[in-house]
Amino acid sequence: MASRQNRGHHRSTLAKVFAALDASIEMGRRPGLRAGVQQRLLNILEATLQVARLPGGAVDDAAPLVLRLDDYEVTYSLDLDDAAVHVLSIQPVDERRIPTDRAFSRNLLKDGQP
Numbered sequence: 001m002a003s004r005q006n007r008g009h010h011r012s013t014l015a016k017v018f019a020a021l022d023a024s025i026e027m028g029r030r031p032g033l034r035a036g037v038q039q040r041l042l043n044i045l046e047a048t049l050q051v052a053r054l055p056g057g058a059v060d061d062a063a064p065l066v067l068r069l070d071d072y073e074v075t076y077s078l079d080l081d082d083a084a085v086h087v088l089s090i091q092p093v094d095e096r097r098i099p100t101d102r103a104f105s106r107n108l109l110k111d112g113q114p
Helices: 021-029 033-053 100-110
Strands: 003-006 008-010 015-019 065-069 072-079 084-092
Touching: 015 021, 015 033, 021 033, 021 084, 033 065, 033 072, 033 084
Parallel strands: 015 084
Antiparallel strands: 003 008, 065 072, 072 084
16 A cells, blocks of 8 residues: 655555446546546545544545536445445436426526526
8 A cells, every 4th residue: 555654644645446337337438537537536535534534523424425527427435444435326417307496506507696
């Protein structure tokens, strides 16, 4: 495992992203999607690990999480013990599934209104 010394704290720098077979196939269909998903999820993992190290920084990593990246919805889980992210699924966003209150908020942002 690669690691480095950072201001007196021993910090692990080796993090992993694992993907279910279907998610891996979906990421391969669009150029740049795999790299974008991995980078975004590794950033989230790094931030979560930092929060977990803080006093009182308990992080609940039991439930699957959802990230929207471009026109895709990424469902993933964090494994803080092994510094890993598990991509469970990647699906194109279906605007019809979004609850009306979220759709309304998104429309306001698209129109440039606060």
